[in-house]
Amino acid sequence: MQLENKKHCSCIIGYACINETLARTKPKSQAICVNRGMIKKTFEQRGLPYAGQLALQNLYDLEKIVRWNYAHGIRLYRMSSDMFPWASEYKIEQLPNASKIIDQLNKVGQLVKEYQQRLTFHPGQFNVLVSLSDRVVQNTIKELEFHAAVMDYMQLPQTAYAKINIHLGGAYGDKVASMKRFCKNFMLLSESVRSRLTVENDDKRSMYTVQDLYTGIYQEIQIPIVFDYLHYLCNPGPLSEREAFLLAYNTWPKDIEPIFHVSESKKILEPHAPLHAHADYITKCVDTYSKKVALMLEAKAKELAVQKYQELCC
DNA sequence: CATGGTCAAGTGGCA
DNA sequence: TGCCACTTGACCATG
Numbered sequence: 451m452q453l454e455n456k457k458h459c460s461c462i463i464g465y466a467c468i469n470e471t472l473a474r475t476k477p478k479s480q481a482i483c484v485n486r487g488m489i490k491k492t493f494e495q496r497g498l499p500y501a502g503q504l505a506l507q508n509l510y511d512l513e514k515i516v517r518w519n520y521a522h523g524i525r526l527y528r529m530s531s532d533m534f535p536w537a538s539e540y541k542i543e544q545l546p547n548a549s550k551i552i553d554q555l556n557k558v559g560q561l562v563k564e565y566q567q568r569l570t571f572h573p574g575q576f577n578v579l580v581s582l583s584d585r586v587v588q589n590t591i592k593e594l595e596f597h598a599a600v601m602d603y604m605q606l607p608q609t610a611y612a613k614i615n616i617h618l619g620g621a622y623g624d625k626v627a628s629m630k631r632f633c634k635n636f637m638l639l640s641e642s643v644r645s646r647l648t649v650e651n652d653d654k655r656s657m658y659t660v661q662d663l664y665t666g667i668y669q670e671i672q673i674p675i676v677f678d679y680l681h682y683l684c685n686p687g688p689l690s691e692r693e694a695f696l697l698a699y700n701t702w703p704k705d706i707e708p709i710f711h712v713s714e715s716k717k718i719l720e721p722h723a724p725l726h727a728h729a730d731y732i733t734k735c736v737d738t739y740s741k742k743v744a745l746m747l748e749a750k751a752k753e754l755a756v757q758k759y760q761e762l763c764c
Numbered sequence: 765c766a767t768g769g770t771c772a773a774g775t776g777g778c779a
Numbered sequence: 780t781g782c783c784a785c786t787t788g789a790c791c792a793t794g
Contacts, residue, residue: 576773
C-alpha cells in the first residue's frame with residue numbers, strides 16, 4: 451500500500467511562510483523573516499513609513515526564501531499574509547517607498563517564473579466573505595484585493611495556479627444560506643481575485659465539507675476546492691476520503707495541478723493535544739488516488755518536513 | 765540581551 | 780462568559 455502510494459505521489463511538495471533553516475540564521479539580527487510587524491500603538495506612532503520599511507525588508511527576505519527553495523528543489527511555497535503589516539489600512543501605492551516595493555515584487559516574480567515555482571496565499575481567518583455584517587464583508591474584500599494586488603505586481607498568473615485560498619469562515623447555523631451569500635459577494639471582487647480564489651473544507655462539524663462546497667460554491671461559481679486531508683478526517687461529511695478527494699480534484703481546471711493540504715495531528719504523539727493541532731512532521735504518505743496533485747504541507751517543521759516527506763513518499 | 769506579557773481583525777467550540 | 784485555536788509567533792517594555 452505504501453509502495454503503491456509512492457509510485458503515484460506527486461513530488462511538488464511545498465510549505466507555508468516560515469523557512470526554519472533561514473529563520474535560525476545567526477546572529478538574530480540577520481535572521482530571515484517575512485512577517486516583521488508591529489502592534490497597533492507602534493503603527494499609530496510611526497505609520498506608513500515604518501510599515502513600508504518592514505514590508506520591504508520582508509520582501510528582500512522573500513527573495514532569499516525563493517532562492518533557497520530553488521537551490522533545494524522546492525517548487526511550491528505559500529507566502530505569508532503578514533509581509534505587509536497593517537495592509538488593511540493602505541494601498542501599496544500609498545507607502546512612501548512604494549516604488550522600491552514594486553520593483554522588489556517584480557524582481558521576485560521574475561525569479562519565481564524563471565525557477566518555475568508556484569506561489570500562493572492563504573489569507574487569515576478574519577476574511578469572512580459570508581459574514582452577516584457588511585463591515586466584515588467590506589474588510590474582507592479589501593484584504594483579498596490587497597493579496598491579489600501583490601500577486602499582480604509579481605506578475606503571477608490570474609488563475610488558481612497562484613491561488614488565494616480561504617475558508618468560508620462562518621455558518622451561522624445555515625450553511626446553504628451562507629454559501630448563497632458567498633456567491634453573491636464573490637461578484638463584488640475584482641477579476642484579479644475571482645480568477646485566483648479557492649475554498650477549503652473545514653475541520654469543524656458545523657462547518658463546510660467538500661460535499662457542501664461542491665454543491666453550494668463550485669456548482670454556482672466554478673471556483674476550485676482545496677481538499678485538506680486532516681480537515682476531512684475531523685469533518686468528513688457523507689463521502690469517503692476517495693470520493694471527497696476526487697470531487698475536489700474535479701473542480702480544478704485540467705491544466706492546473708490541484709494543491710491539496712496535508713498535515714498530521716499532534717494527537718498521534720501527544721494524546722492530550724486536540725485532533726486539529728498540527729504535528730512537526732508528516733510521517734505517512736497520503737493517498738492521491740492515482741492523480742497528480744501538489745501537496746502543501748502544514749507541518750511545524752516546515753521545509754524540513756518537505757524534505758522528509760519527499761524522501762519517504764516521492 | 766533575555767524574558768514574559770501582550771497583541772487588529774471573526775467565528776465556533778469548549779471549559 | 781470568557782478563553783482558545785485557526786494559515787505562521789512576534790513585538791516591545793522592562794529588568
